[in-house]
Amino acid sequence: MATSPTKESIPSIPPSKSTPPLDAPPSPRSHRALRRLQSAHALGQQASNQPSLISQHHRQVLQRNLSPAKKDAGSRARSNSDATNMPSPTPASGGRRPVPVRRPTAEALSLDRLIRDGPPDGDLLGGLEATRLKILDQGIKSDGDGMSSLRIYIWLILLNAPVLETDTYLALIHRGASPAYSKIRNDTFRTLATDPLFRRRVSEASLIRLLNAVAWKLHDAKEERARSVTSIGARTKNTANEHGSPELQASTPAVRSGQRALALKEGSDTAISEPGTYVQGMNVLAAPFLYAARSEAEAFIAFHRFITHECPGYVRGAxxxxxxxxxxxxxxxxxxxxxxxxxxxxxxxxxxxxxxxxxxxxxxxxxxxxxxxxxxxxxxxxxxxxxxxxxxxxxxxxxxxxxxxxxxxxxxxxxxxxxxxxxxxxxxxxxxxxxxxxxxxxxxxxx
CATH class of the missing domain: 1.10.472.80 (Ypt/Rab-GAP domain of gyp1p, domain 3)
Known part of the structure; x- marks a missing residue:
């Protein structure tokens, strides 16, 4: 989870959707309503400072009736004054200073715009906190079936999931059946079997592909760990120092204890027939990702990130x-x-x-x-x-x-x-x- 909030930073109760708490800051909607009232007041004041159409007509007639001499005198007077003392430009809005344009804060942006355009001024932490509060206060807009074009991208951000190329996901699929394939097939057909929304949107074949690709990914990670342990053991075996041979060093209680701990850690994944690649229940845990995602590749990277960083203890060993x-x-x-x-x-x-x-x-x-x-x-x-x-x-x-x-x-x-x-x-x-x-x-x- 991207910079998961601490206990103290989590609100004790969700903000009310009707009336905000007395001790809570106004919601972004209150700020927007206040700005609309201020803008309407400013526009009305600006309009009241402008001369009426009748006054503008009288002024134009008066200027046309001026004699050429007076026009020349006025021109010379203006020229002389321009040469000696340049007048300061007058604001066009009735003498008021122009209001500087301010960029909206992350709190003022809608959730859709915040995700699409990113946080203002690159304030990632502020944008992340604003996203959390908007989810708590407003929720993610979706239809009656829970479908939202925005949800999967918010999940990927909150999970801090890396970018994945579709070809990477396809390469895992093209490797065929993983070591956990038979266990996956025994579970997928009953995944949310009584939920018509899920069955209508997500096919069993899609769920099989996703879980099989994740199983290959976890299998590769375990193989890489095993190679690393073997490589370290080979380097230790071929190294001797002033304390004696590697065999003698390995016989010490401290080293034996460390080896047992490593073996238990690696062996904790062997409590099931397909160690560290699939456990019963992962099919149900993967189902919402497939339902919410717009592609299998998005669901794959979100699900893999979740089980490997947020709850690895749920799918490991026993x-x-x-x-x-x-x-x-x-x-x-x-x-x-x-x-x-x-x-x-x-x-x-x-x-x-x-x-x-x-x-x-x-x-x-x-x-x-x-x-x-x-x-x-x-x-x-x-x-x-x-x-x-x-x-x-x-x-x-x-x-x-x-x-x-x-x-x-x-x-x-x-x-x-x-x-x-x-x-x-x-x-x-x-x-x-x-x-x-x-x-x-x-x-x-x-x-």
Missing amino acids: MDGVHKGLALVDKVLAIVDPKLSLYLTGKGMSAELYAFPSVLTLCACTPPLPEVLRLWDFLFAYGAHLNILCIVAQLLILRNSILSSPSPTKILRSFPPLQAETIKEVALTLIKKIPDDVYAEIVIHAK
Whole structure:
């Protein structure tokens, strides 16, 4: 994530769309309305300073009736005065000084223009912060199906994704089946199978190509790491110094401990049959990228950037990042609502039983898809780790139903339809209630 905001910089509650908070600065819309009123007042004042059409006609008639002598005298007088004392130019607007033209700030620009033209004066940090606030306040404009021509480019910016040439993506596709191809084919046909919007826009073949290309990319990265380790080992084996031979040095406890740590790190990717290239659930995590993107290449680079920089722990080995996230759901719920937490614990319901899909897929497993996209706008703007708070927020929204049910398993077996705006509002109120050390765990749990 491009310069992810800190806990203190995230607003506690989203700005109201009807009346702004008393202690909050006016929204960009207020500035624009004020400038329109000022411009109308200035134009009206300027018009009032101009002479009427009748006055201009009388002046023209009077000038034509002047005698030639008076015209000559007036010309000589003007010539003499011009030679001795040049008059200062008079402003054309009734004696008022011209107002200097000021470039609009990033806050005053619309989200569309800010993305299209870039931030004024090259202020990237200011433009990024303005983009985040506009997403929180106004959201990304989209149609009823959640489609927006702007969304994928905002995601690429917020993820700090590099530029990718289409030929690079095509080269990965033309390599054929990756080592994870069979696992991918076992999952793609059931990806968001009950969502008509997704099935109408994204084909299974497109999802297979994307996941297979990502699997090749991850496979190549792992091969490169393995070659680097082998190269370092070869250089160590052929090097001796005053401490003795490499074999003798490698027998020391410190070196053996380091070797075991390296082996565990590399071996953590071997907990699945296609190590480090594909895990079950990546198909659902990739689905919103394909739905929002305008091309497979855009979806590929955004998805690859996301899983390798924002949540590598979710798709690595035994999904240790997902299990850390589930433990944090339980911990956060115990902090913000002890009664609800104790009730679920008494029923033997930990987050491992009901929240695993929501953590792994950033709530993409819960329809409707347009609400998933709106929630992801917020997560990409302020940090994907806030998904933990969004899951707790959904539990708090269901609080009364859960506490009044003798069997909350039926309620939490599948979460109710997402309501992105409500979930964001509740999640933002939770941030200030969480201790700093717990919030730090949330930030790094998926790394």
